[in-house]
Amino acid sequence: MPGVSTEADCIRTEPRTACSICGSSGTVIYSEQRDRIFEAPGRWSMMRCDCAPCGTIWLNPMPTPDDIGKAYANYYTHSSRADSHPPSALKLLYRQLRSDYLAARFGYPRSVPRHPLPLRLTRWIIPMMPLRRAEADAAVRHLPAEAAGRLLDVGCGSGDWLESMSALGWDVSGVDFDASAVTVGRKRGLNVHRGSIEDQRFPENTFDAVTLHHVIEHVPEPVQTLQECARVLKHGGKLVVSTPNADSLSHRMYKQDWRGLEPPRHLHIFSFGSLHEVLARAGLHDVRILPQPSTSMLYESHLLRRGKKGPLASARRRALDMWAARGCATAELLLVKWRPSLADAMTAIATKP
Numbered sequence: 001m002p003g004v005s006t007e008a009d010c011i012r013t014e015p016r017t018a019c020s021i022c023g024s025s026g027t028v029i030y031s032e033q034r035d036r037i038f039e040a041p042g043r044w045s046m047m048r049c050d051c052a053p054c055g056t057i058w059l060n061p062m063p064t065p066d067d068i069g070k071a072y073a074n075y076y077t078h079s080s081r082a083d084s085h086p087p088s089a090l091k092l093l094y095r096q097l098r099s100d101y102l103a104a105r106f107g108y109p110r111s112v113p114r115h116p117l118p119l120r121l122t123r124w125i126i127p128m129m130p131l132r133r134a135e136a137d138a139a140v141r142h143l144p145a146e147a148a149g150r151l152l153d154v155g156c157g158s159g160d161w162l163e164s165m166s167a168l169g170w171d172v173s174g175v176d177f178d179a180s181a182v183t184v185g186r187k188r189g190l191n192v193h194r195g196s197i198e199d200q201r202f203p204e205n206t207f208d209a210v211t212l213h214h215v216i217e218h219v220p221e222p223v224q225t226l227q228e229c230a231r232v233l234k235h236g237g238k239l240v241v242s243t244p245n246a247d248s249l250s251h252r253m254y255k256q257d258w259r260g261l262e263p264p265r266h267l268h269i270f271s272f273g274s275l276h277e278v279l280a281r282a283g284l285h286d287v288r289i290l291p292q293p294s295t296s297m298l299y300e301s302h303l304l305r306r307g308k309k310g311p312l313a314s315a316r317r318r319a320l321d322m323w324a325a326r327g328c329a330t331a332e333l334l335l336v337k338w339r340p341s342l343a344d345a346m347t348a349i350a351t352k353p
Contacts, residue, residue, distance in 0.1 A: 011042050011070050011264060013061035020058065020222065021274045024051040028060075030256045033263045036309045040071040044263035048246075055271035057246045062220060062267055071264045072178055076157075076311060098136045101126035105137075107145035108168045130333045131326065134293055141211050141240045142290070142349055145169060149208035154197050154229065155215030159185035162192075173207075175200060197225060202232040209233075211240045214345075216278075217266045226282035233352040239284055242292060242347040246271045249332065249342040250298055257304040259297045260344070272341045275348050284350035291336040291343030298344065299325035 026047035033044045102108040104123035156174025174192040185192035244260030
């Protein structure tokens with residue numbers, strides 16, 4: 001069992017025998033799982049809540065708060081993921097089209113040099129490509145423009161996204177417990193704090209928007225974390241939470257090779273129902289949960305099934321496999337119109353009353 005060894009790199013654990021969301025018992029669905037991506041030590045078991053409307057998956061046992069940092073020793077947030085290569089002409093064109101779409105859809109200023117085509121034409125190109133439209137919406141996390149609006153990103157990593165939102169007019173701040181990532185963010189001139197959101201003691205009603213992008217699955221007490229997010233939001237402010245979907249079609253296909261599992265860092269994996277429940281318990285209203293396709297999750301699940309190990313996001317991309325993953329993600333966009341709960345991931349948007 002993990003936690004028994006006295007070796008310095010061992011991750012100590014504590015039992016979690018009941019669902020943190022609804023209190024029900026659970027059934028082991030995967031056991032003896034290793035971290036094949038970032039090589040954290042230990043073997044891990046995952047349970048699924050026996051309450052059908054909940055369906056949360058959780059790690060049992062979980063790393064202790066004192067040792068959870070060992071699971072992130074090789075994590076990708078230590079450095080910026082910004083592309084250092086000059087963009088191709090095709091990529092520049094896409095950036096121009098996306099900028100026009102975000103201007104028309106969310107009211108953002110155009111952030112790239114203008115091209116000769118009028119906005120009334122280019123604003124419709126991205127909406128005609130469903131996967132590109134979903135990616136563009138996710139790029140601003142569904143947030144409309146708000147001049148000098150205060151934005152907090154919980155789990156901001158090295159600050160790539162914060163930097164992009166600052167360029168679009170937001171007054172940005174970030175929180176991350178990864179010391180290396182915080183150092184990188186601060187060197188970029190960003191207002192980044194180390195620790196959890198609870199550690200920061202921000203005043204109430206401080207932020208117009210708070211986002212958690214693939215973060216809530218990493219926290220040991222999700223309701224408590226979301227309650228703190230709600231406390232620091234202004235009245236009418238938006239909370240945006242993106243996370244893998246336990247009920248997704250890709251999970252059903254890839255099972256223990258599904259990229260969304262990621263033991264031992266993913267402590268809870270939510271369903272549509274359980275994500276709605278934790279947001280309601282945090283005191284948030286008008287909760288909307290949107291299906292979110294993920295080309296990378298499909299592609300990396302495929303790599304795991306083929307036995308690939310190591311940081312998958314930085315692995316050399318095979319064009320044929322990537323095109324296949326994009327084709328599957330596009331097909332998924334059509335499928336989730338009929339059954340949203342089959343999406344790879346989900347994004348919840350909620351309002352503080």
